[in-house]
Amino acid sequence: MTTAPEKTTAGQDRLVPGTPLLEVRDLHVEFKTRDGVAKAVNGVNYSVAAGETLAVLGESGSGKSVTAQTIMGILDMPPGRVTAGEILFRGQDMLKMSNEERRKIRGRKIAMIFQDALSSLNPVLSVGYQLGEMFRVHEGASRKEAKAKAIELMDRVRIPAAAQRVNDYPHQFSGGMRQRIMIAMALALEPDLIIADEPTTALDVTVQAQVMDLLAELQAEYHMGLILITHDLGVVADVADKIAVMYAGRIVETAPVHDLYARPAHPYTKGLLRSIPRLDQKGEELYAIKGLPPNLYKVPAGCAFNPRCDVATDLCRTEIPALHQVTDRDGAELAGRKSACHLWKETLHG
Amino acid sequence: MGRFVARRLLQMIPVFLGTVTIIFFMTRMLPGDPAAAMWGDKAADPAQLAAFKHRMGLDVSTGQQYLDYMGNLLTGNFGETMAGRKVIDVIGEALPVTIRLALLAFVFEVVVGVTIGLFSGLRRGKAFDKTALVFTLLLISIPVPVLGFIFQNVFAIQLKWITPTVQDSMNLGQLMLPAIVLGSISLAYVARLTRTSIAENIKSDYMRTAIAKGLPRRKVIGTHLLRNSMIPVVTFLGTDLGALMGGAIVTEGIFNVKGVGNALYHAINLNEGATVSGFVVVLVLVYLAASLIVDLLYAVLDPRIRYA
Structure with missing residues (x-):
């Protein structure tokens, strides 16, 4: 490792071309509770480059949020525990860093946007204070400077009359405005990477689009990496570059966004896409994947999806499928496409 | 407002x-x-x-x-005692003593109670928390006279740090021990309320945000956690300030503090209607003022509360 170029001091700020901004390698996280050990994340691999948007898709309990919280370093430990894996940020394993080193990355280099802005903002502090805090803590700004920068940020995320509203409290804003404040807070120090955990779930549909557009626009402007965690396939299509689909704590399929929509290579992804309501199917019964997400205390043997899968074979019930490189009919590799299905060929081409 | x-x-x-x-x-x-x-x-x-x-x-x-x-x-005339003194003079002598005693007890219970509650809440289920729970339960269970006599015995008779009773009722140093006895039960309640509130708020989403912002632990707890957690505690403290003023009868008796409690006790014994009524009038005013202050403080702590 001593010869790795990205380890030199000069290389820490400049990204070595081809090195992803963030790389999660074989991450395992479990929760020890009274009922036993819940294996929430079981070997997740994904990476994001600067300026790239990775959408992580999955049902509740698929491990997408736990992975994000582990990256952020805000997982409750205990009961949570990282049992294996690496999280490389600019080539350095964050799991090996001291608490103080990680704290300095949080908010400054990697920022997070949470789902419910009303509960995620402190109810008793003004939004100006909460935004300004970023500058005061990380940059040692004075109260006055921090307030001026808070107003500037509120302008950036297009909150009307920012200067008048800077001393207002979170409950005095509408849902969409509150989420804009969350975004502003994440953007404050122009981080390299933003993790957005279901940023639009708590919003009205019309506001959802506005907030998503704003996020995508600012991401492009600052050339940040973005990990967008969602269970909403509609949100993903417009903004993401690539998608990682998670199920029972594993990545089951990764693909560039349009490939995945056009030709899924995993039965679970196929099921998800079929369950999107479509206008041309009006009047027909909406498709739903049968069964329930697996119990994390007792993940099924073999492929975790096998009890719900229409095409499962005996192999699926005994052997955990590897994340296979997906190829086209002639055997040529499809860039960025992987599937953790024994039957990916049949699923993709059949 | x-x-x-x-x-x-x-x-x-x-x-x-x-x-x-x-x-x-x-x-x-x-x-x-x-x-x-x-x-x-x-x-x-x-x-x-x-x-x-x-x-x-x-x-x-x-x-x-x-x-x-x-x-x-x-017209401000509180009447006279049987012995011919003006009731207002009796109150004027006793009230400053009790105010000092109550404020001392109040500071003691706030500082010690909130500190115990904070660390208990942060280390829920750990040794400190369990010790604090037993300790506060003990304080709540021991009647004030018993605690008073134990303190007198230990600190005055055994250790000879203080005199068993208060000689000069206006001397803050001498009022210290009675204040600790007076504030002890409330201290236990403050500690427990703070603990519950801290333990509840520590799991909230805005705490997660504060950590994700990369704030140092000191700020996460001091600014974000403590302020939210103090709201229920302040409600209790407001009513308690009134209770400390009126409830010092037993403590003042044990330590011979010449305050409102002492005067009220003698007045009741002698069936001094005017004196008893006079003191009650004053205590009611204190109580009302304290609750008004709490209501105002409430909105300072929690901007979601609107005066309507």
Whole structure:
């Protein structure tokens, strides 16, 4: 490792071309509770480059949020525990860093946007204070400077009359405005990477689009990496570059966004896409994947999806499928496409 | 805000009049004749007794006495004790002592109680928390007189750090021990309330945000956690300040503090209606003022509360 170029001091700020901004390698996280050990994340691999948007898709309990919280370093430990894996940020394993080193990355280099802005903002502090805090803590700004920068940020995320509203409290804003404040807070120090955990779930549909557009626009402007965690396939299509689909704590399929929509290579992804309501199917019964997400205390043997899968074979019930490189009919590799299905060929081409 | 305060002050008037009325009739309903009691076991001379009753205004009907009392009260006249002292002077002597004692006890219970509660809540289920829970349970269970006597025994008689009783009731140093005894039960409640509140708020989403912002732990706890967690504690503290002022009777008795409690105790024993009513009037005012302050403080702590 001593010869790795990205380890030199000069290389820490400049990204070595081809090195992803963030790389999660074989991450395992479990929760020890009274009922036993819940294996929430079981070997997740994904990476994001600067300026790239990775959408992580999955049902509740698929491990997408736990992975994000582990990256952020805000997982409750205990009961949570990282049992294996690496999280490389600019080539350095964050799991090996001291608490103080990680704290300095949080908010400054990697920022997070949470789902419910009303509960995620402190109810008793003004939004100006909460935004300004970023500058005061990380940059040692004075109260006055921090307030001026808070107003500037509120302008950036297009909150009307920012200067008048800077001393207002979170409950005095509408849902969409509150989420804009969350975004502003994440953007404050122009981080390299933003993790957005279901940023639009708590919003009205019309506001959802506005907030998503704003996020995508600012991401492009600052050339940040973005990990967008969602269970909403509609949100993903417009903004993401690539998608990682998670199920029972594993990545089951990764693909560039349009490939995945056009030709899924995993039965679970196929099921998800079929369950999107479509206008041309009006009047027909909406498709739903049968069964329930697996119990994390007792993940099924073999492929975790096998009890719900229409095409499962005996192999699926005994052997955990590897994340296979997906190829086209002639055997040529499809860039960025992987599937953790024994039957990916049949699923993709059949 | 101004309107809110004005309305709260107006609301205090019926509360005040009601309390005074109730107390007036309660003292008049006490068994025994306070005037006759002045002569002890000896039979009073009817002429002297009548003269005394006339001077005290006790020779008219209870209803008339009430009207006289209220009339005097509104002009600031609290009446006289049986011995002829002005009640207002008795209050003026006792009240400053009790205010000092209550404030000392209050500071003690806030500082120690919130500190114990904070660390207990942060280390829930750990040794410190368990010790604190047992300790506070013990404080709540021990009656004040018992605690007072234990303190007297240990600190005055065994260790000789202090004198068993207070010599100078205005001396803050001497009031320290009675204040600790007086504040002990409330301290236990403050500690437990703070602990519960901290433990609840620590799991909230905004705490997760604060950590994700990369704030140092000191700021996460000091700014974000503590402020939210103090809201229920402040409610308790507000009513408790009034209770400390009025509830010092036992503690003042044990340590011979010449405060409101002591004076009130003697007044009740001697059936001194005017004195008892006078003190109650003052305590009611203190109580009302404390609750108003709490309500105002509440909105400072929690901006979601609107004065309506």
